[in-house]
Amino acid sequence: MVDSPNRSSAGHGQFGELIAQAAASLRPHYAGDRLCGDVASVVVASDGQRFCGVCVDTASWGLCAERSALAAMIATGTYSFTEIVAVCREATTGRLHVLPPCGICREFMQQIDARNLDARVVLGEGEAVLLRDLLPRNAWPDPLPEGY
Structure with missing residues (x-):
């Protein structure tokens, strides 16, 4: 679970506080030639609790920050959320970027609870x-006509 940061997000848009919380969770670490913790995510559960997660990039495919945060939420018995954000910071410039979720994360979000389709990314x-x-095409497809 993530506590609200002490810094103000004034002047940083509607989602500034959530973005700042995710940025505070960044913990880049090299494990051999693999970089872990360079992307962080915060998810706001349907009950208002906030959970953070970081990416873990390993030779065994790893785990995206969003799914890591969602796993922390699921561990408490909560499966639906209202908002999620993921961020990374450029190593060379220090600039922060908000990242859209990858396809696997998008699919995972909706598979754990159909109500998540109405969550804000x-x-x-x-x-x-x-x-x-x-x-946009998340429904299971209709079967093909008979004869196939």
Whole structure:
């Protein structure tokens, strides 16, 4: 679970506080030639609790920051959320970026609870879209006509 940071997010858009919380969770670490903790995520559960996660990039495929945060949420018995954000910081410039979730994360979000289709995915300081808009064809397809 993540506590609110002590810093103000004034002047940083509607999602500034959530972005700042994710940025505070960044913990880049090299494990051999693999970089872990360079992407962080915060998810706001349907009950208001916040959970953080970081990416773990390993030779065994690893885990995205969003799924890491969602796993922390699921460990408490909560499966639905209202908002999620992921960030990374450029190593050379120190600039922070908000990242859209990859396809695996998008699919995972909706598979753990159908209500998550109405959750907001933060894409910038003042920008978010519903998960359903990132997964426009998320329904199971109809079968082909008989004879195939």
